[in-house]
Amino acid sequence: MDSAELAKLCAKLSISDVDGPIRQVSGEIKSEGLKDVDHCLVGKVLAGKRVNREAFKKVIEQLWSPIGSVEIEAVGDNTFMFFFPSLEVRSLIWSRGPWHFDRNLIVLEKPTGTGDISKLSFHMVEFWVQIHNLPLMCMNRRMARYLAEQIGTVVELPTDSRECWGRFIRVKVRIDISKPLLRCLRLNLDDSGEVTTAILLYERLPEFCYACGIIGHGLRDCPDDDARLEALEGVSTKYGSWLRAASVEQSKNRNSRNEKKPDDIPPSSYQENQTAKNSDTNRQSEQYSIDHERTQQLLTALVPVSNTTEDDNRGLKLGLLAGSTPNPS
Numbered sequence: 055m056d057s058a059e060l061a062k063l064c065a066k067l068s069i070s071d072v073d074g075p076i077r078q079v080s081g082e083i084k085s086e087g088l089k090d091v092d093h094c095l096v097g098k099v100l101a102g103k104r105v106n107r108e109a110f111k112k113v114i115e116q117l118w119s120p121i122g123s124v125e126i127e128a129v130g131d132n133t134f135m136f137f138f139p140s141l142e143v144r145s146l147i148w149s150r151g152p153w154h155f156d157r158n159l160i161v162l163e164k165p166t167g168t169g170d171i172s173k174l175s176f177h178m179v180e181f182w183v184q185i186h187n188l189p190l191m192c193m194n195r196r197m198a199r200y201l202a203e204q205i206g207t208v209v210e211l212p213t214d215s216r217e218c219w220g221r222f223i224r225v226k227v228r229i230d231i232s233k234p235l236l237r238c239l240r241l242n243l244d245d246s247g248e249v250t251t252a253i254l255l256y257e258r259l260p261e262f263c264y265a266c267g268i269i270g271h272g273l274r275d276c277p278d279d280d281a282r283l284e285a286l287e288g289v290s291t292k293y294g295s296w297l298r299a300a301s302v303e304q305s306k307n308r309n310s311r312n313e314k315k316p317d318d319i320p321p322s323s324y325q326e327n328q329t330a331k332n333s334d335t336n337r338q339s340e341q342y343s344i345d346h347e348r349t350q351q352l353l354t355a356l357v358p359v360s361n362t363t364e365d366d367n368r369g370l371k372l373g374l375l376a377g378s379t380p381n382p383s
């Protein structure tokens with residue numbers, strides 16, 4: 055019986071004297087239980103089908119073993135409890151996400167209070183987002199914060215303005231994945247009326263729907279009939295693999311005081327783990343330049359579709375932009 059079925063059953067129970075009085079849990083039993091909650095994460099795999107539990111446990115144990123030990127138990131359909139003997143390991147696993155299983159996103163939640171799994175919604179995820187095509191006036195920490203706030207809840211920002219110099223800014227934001235991915239921010243930066251289109255690319259982006267832009271299902275399984283038909287019959291889709299940014303932590307941080315060696319960055323999926331040994335600085339540089347070229351192509355591709363409701367709802371209506379055609383140059 056999974057947690058949802060249990061919750062339904064509890065709601066149906068007609069409590070009477072035969073079930074006895076309410077038992078007050080206190081003292082060490084209570085504090086030990088609450089302490090255990092702090093050592094747990096609960097994760098849901100957003101896959102269209104039921105994942106093989108044993109395969110999942112094996113892959114995740116292998117993937118996380120370089121960071122520390124974890125015990126994994128299935129607690130529902132595609133939902134797993136992770137117990138970490140070390141709080142530090144739990145914190146590292148949390149901060150180094152998002153994690154994937156078989157290209158599907160594992161949405162992690164930190165249980166709170168008594169750790170009621172049925173109350174977890176699994177719809178908020180932290181992503182590193184690269185903001186491309188920014189003019190010089192946007193390359194400072196204050197602007198990075200402002201832009202990050204338009205995307206989601208700010209988790210991490212460049213430590214100083216110097217880290218914002220370059221081809222793009224990286225920010226870590228917590229976003230609501232029940233909504234379409236935001237593809238760009240259109241900015242009215244001065245009084246000229248010219249609109250700057252800032253392109254958003256997501257690092258470690260898992261499988262998502264190219265028709266509606268939501269993570270958790272593929273194009274052919276899209277519940278939005280209009281979006282699905284439009285994508286299947288049209289010449290191009292509104293969303294695509296171009297929303298995936300190459301992970302360029304090493305390149306971006308190469309000259310910063312927070313420089314990290316390639317081994318410090320853990321792969322977040324099984325596939326990445328298998329190829330991690332081949333990663334080196336040269337490869338990262340190559341990804342970096344390809345990424346820049348793709349961004350330029352992307353600006354052109356966005357023009358016919360950048361007035362969509364999704365972008366309007368999550369960008370334009372924030373009151374920062376003028377609603378004119380974005381400048382593709």
Ligand SMILES: [Zn+2]
Nearest residue numbers: 263265266276
């Ligand atoms: Zn869809």
